[in-house]
Amino acid sequence: MNESETGCLQLTESGKLRHLLTLRGLRRDFISDLLDRSEHYQHKPGTPPSRDKALDGRTVVNLFFEPSTRTRASFELAAKRMSADVLNLDVNMSSRKKGESILDTIYTLQAMQADVFVVRDASAGIPEFIARNVQPYVSVLNAGEADVSHPTQGLLDLLTIRQHKQNLDGLTVTVIGDLKHSRVARSLGEGLSIMGPNELRLVAPPELAPDMELYPQGVLVDDIDEAINGADVIMTLRIQRERIKGKSSLMTNHEYLQKYGLTEERLSRARPDAIVMHPGPMNRDVEIAGPVADGPQSVITQQVNNGLAIRMAVLAAVFESRQGQ
Amino acid sequence: MNESETGCLQLTESGKLRHLLTLRGLRRDFISDLLDRSEHYQHKPGTPPSRDKALDGRTVVNLFFEPSTRTRASFELAAKRMSADVLNLDVNMSSRKKGESILDTIYTLQAMQADVFVVRDASAGIPEFIARNVQPYVSVLNAGEADVSHPTQGLLDLLTIRQHKQNLDGLTVTVIGDLKHSRVARSLGEGLSIMGPNELRLVAPPELAPDMELYPQGVLVDDIDEAINGADVIMTLRIQRERIKGKSSLMTNHEYLQKYGLTEERLSRARPDAIVMHPGPMNRDVEIAGPVADGPQSVITQQVNNGLAIRMAVLAAVFESRQGQ
Amino acid sequence: MNESETGCLQLTESGKLRHLLTLRGLRRDFISDLLDRSEHYQHKPGTPPSRDKALDGRTVVNLFFEPSTRTRASFELAAKRMSADVLNLDVNMSSRKKGESILDTIYTLQAMQADVFVVRDASAGIPEFIARNVQPYVSVLNAGEADVSHPTQGLLDLLTIRQHKQNLDGLTVTVIGDLKHSRVARSLGEGLSIMGPNELRLVAPPELAPDMELYPQGVLVDDIDEAINGADVIMTLRIQRERIKGKSSLMTNHEYLQKYGLTEERLSRARPDAIVMHPGPMNRDVEIAGPVADGPQSVITQQVNNGLAIRMAVLAAVFESRQGQ
8 A cells, every 4th residue: 555545544535534553645734734623622621611513413432452551541531521422442362363353343333233343453553444434424533553554643742843843844853762663753744854854863782673765764873962953852762571471582671760860960952842752551660760761851741642632533523524425 | 040030030020121141032022112212312323411410429341351432332331321330340350260259249349339330240140149139229231241242232133123124023133243253133033933923044054053952943044045035133243353274174264254154145135124134343345235234224333332322221211210219 | 648648638628529538527416417418319129210410521430459349330320320321441460569550550541531530449548648649630539448448338338327327326236247357337436436336246267356556445255145245237258268278277157157157146136227238249147148138128238229329419519529620
C-alpha cells in the first residue's frame, strides 16, 4: 500500500475525514483544522462540563487486540463525553489466527450498528485492512498499529507543541530512545514533515536505532548532548526495562539514564523555553529523570489532556463527513 | 419442570412477558407480536439513530457464567440504546459451587435495584432457578442455557426467516451440524413447531446426533444432499475444531467440509430462493464454505442485526408487563 | 498520619466533604447529615426510577488495585444513576512497584478530567496518599483500604442500624468473627464511637483477635453466648475458608459454625428485636446459619440497598463541596 492510496482511503470524495489510519498524505491545512477543532474540546480542569450530544445514540467499539490502559481510556472517555455508547472488546490474540476471523468479528459488530471501530493491533496493516472492508457508513480509527503508526498520538503531540511554540515550522525537535519500535515517533515525524520544515534529530542506542528511510527529514545523531543542544522540543520514549536487561550489553536502568536519559543537566543544553514530552507510561529515572518529568518544562500531563480533545475532534470529524449521506 | 409450568412462570397473570426462559409454551400470536414489535426497533444501517428512553434509569445486569462476546455485546447494546445502565459481570465458575451462592449474588444485585438479569450458564436450569427466586419486579432473560435453550436466538432466527419467507409455516428447514450440543437448534425447533406446521430436517455426524425426543416434529436425515433438497432454509451449526480432532474418527476440517459442510454445490440442491443461516461464530471452510457464507443467499449478518432488535423488543416487553404494578 | 490531620485532609476549609478516607475525625452531626441525605436516594424497589442529573458529564474512575465485585458494582451503579461517566480500571498489582507509578497513573487520569477516584487497595495509606497528591478539584473515595478502613461500608451499616433502632446511641452491638483483618469492623467501631456512647462487644477466635487499641470503646468477650446476650445488633464477619483450614487447629467449617457461627439458638439470646448484619459475601453455615441469614431479623440485603444510597449521597456531597470554586 503506498502513501497516496492510504491517503485516499481515509478521506471522502469531498475531502473529509472518513477514517484516521495515518498522518501520511494528509494536507497541512487539514491537520491545522483538526488541531483548531480540538481546541474547542479543551476543557479547563475542574470546571463543570457540558454534555456534548454530537454522538448521542451512536456506538463506538474499542477493539483492542493489544493491551492498553491509557489510550483505551482516552478514547472511551472521549466517546462517552459526546454521548456515544461504548463497547469495550479486549480480544485475545489467540482467538484469531487468520484475516477472515477478524472480518467476521467486524461484520458482526457492524451488523449490531457499530458506527466507529477504534482499533489497536500488534500487526502492521490491520486498521487499513478493516477500513477497506467496512460499510460506507462505518469509520475506523487507528489507536496504535505495530511499530507503524499512532496518528491520534501524533496529533496530540503536534497540538501540544503548537500550544507552546505558536507554530509548527522552523522548530528543532529531538526524540530520544527506542526509535526502532516507536509508532509514536513515526507519527510525530510524519506530522512534523507535513507541518513545517522542521529539524528532527533522533538519538537511540545502536541496537534500537530506526530505519532512517522512515524519517526522510530526520537525522540520526550519535551524541545525545549535541542532539539536545538548542532544541525547542525534546521527546523521550519509553524503554521496556525487560528489553534493556535482556541485552548482551547488560545495561542497567542506571546506566541507561546515564547514557540516554533526559537529566536536568542535559536539559539545560536545550533552549530555555524548550518543552519536554513523553508519550507515557514513564519509567522514571530510566529514560527521564524524575525532576525533569515533574519540572516546569514538562508538558507530559498536558499531552494526556490534549489526547482527549484530539480524540473528540476526530470523532466529531468522522461523523461530520457523513452529513448528507 | 414440565413445559406448562415453565410457560406459566415466564408470563404474568394477564399473559404478559415477565421472564424469557424458553420458547416452549408460548402461544403463536404471542411470538408473532414479539416479532412485529422487534420490527419497530429495526434500524437502517448508517442512519442516525434516535435515542430510545424506555429504560432510562433502569439497570440491566449481564450475568455471564460462561464466556460470550457476541451475545453479551448484543444485549449490552440493546439495553444501552434504550438508555438503561448496564452492569457486566463475568462470574468465574469456580467462585460458585452451590446453588446458594448464586442466590446470594442475585439477592445482592437485586438489592442494588437491578431490574433485569441477562443470564448465560453452562448448567441446565439456572435461568429458571433464578427466575423462581427473584422479586416480583425483576425479570430474567435466558441468554444461553447449557444445551437446552437460547430463546432470543430462536426469536431472531424466526424473524430472519419471516422477513424472507413472509410466513412461518409450510417451510422446509434443514439444520446441519453438532445437533447434540446445540441450544440454538433446540430453540429454533421449538419456535418452528409453534409457528407452523413446518418440515424440520436434521443432519449430524453420528456421534453428534440429537436426542430426537427433543424434536418431536423433526426428522433425522442420513443423506445430507437429500436433506438439502428443496429446502427453504438451511442453518449450519458451529463445529468446535478441537472436538472434531479429538474424535477417534480423526476427521479433519477438510473432511468435515466434504461430508457435512455447506458447499456451493450442495446449496444448489435447495430452492433457488433458499436462505443460509449460521448462529456464529463461523468456522469458514469447515461447516460452511467461504463463498456460501458471503454469497447472495447468506443472511448471517442480518441475523446479527435482528438479534439486536429482538433483544430491544424483549426488554421493552418485560418492562411493559410491569405497568400498573 | 494522625487522626486530626487525616480529618482535616478530607474536609474543605468550610467544613464540607472533599474526600472520604475514614470516619475518624468526622463530627457527629456531619455523619447524621450524610445519613439523612442518603435517605433521599433510597429507592423503593420495583418503582420506576427518575434519572438524577447531578453528575452529568462528570467522570468517576473506579481504581481497584484489589479485586471486588459488589463494592465496585455499588459505586458504579451509584455514579451511573447520577449520570456520571464511569471508567473501570482493574489494575494489576504487579504493574506497580513503587509509589511513583501510582501517582503517574493518577496524574494521567486527572489529565483526562477524572473528577473522582474510587480507590480500593490492599496496602494501608494509599487512598490518603492519592488524596494528598490530586488537584484541588479532584476527590478520592476510599472503597476499602487494607485492614484499616472502609468508610462507605461504615456509613451504610450506621444507616441500617438507625433505620431499625431510630437512634445511634445507647445500643449494644456485637461483632463476631475475623476481627484481626476486618476493615468493616473498624469503620463500624469508629462510627459507633462518634455517634453514641454505645456498647461494642467483640468476639473472635484467639488467632483472629483484634488489636484492642484500635477499639478504645470496645470490649473483647470470650464467651460468644454472653456477648450476644441482650444485644441490639449482631454483625457476623466473613471467614475465608482457606484461612480456617490452614490453621493448625484444623477447625472445619462445621466446627467454626459450632464455636463462632450465628445460629438460631444463639440469636435467641439477643433482644427479640435485634437485627442481624453481614457485610457479605456470606459463607452460609460457616459464620452464619442459613436460616438466620434468611430469617426475619436479617437486614443483610437492606445493607446492600443502603450501600447504593450512601454512595450516591457521598458523591453528591463531594461535588457540592466544589460549588463556587
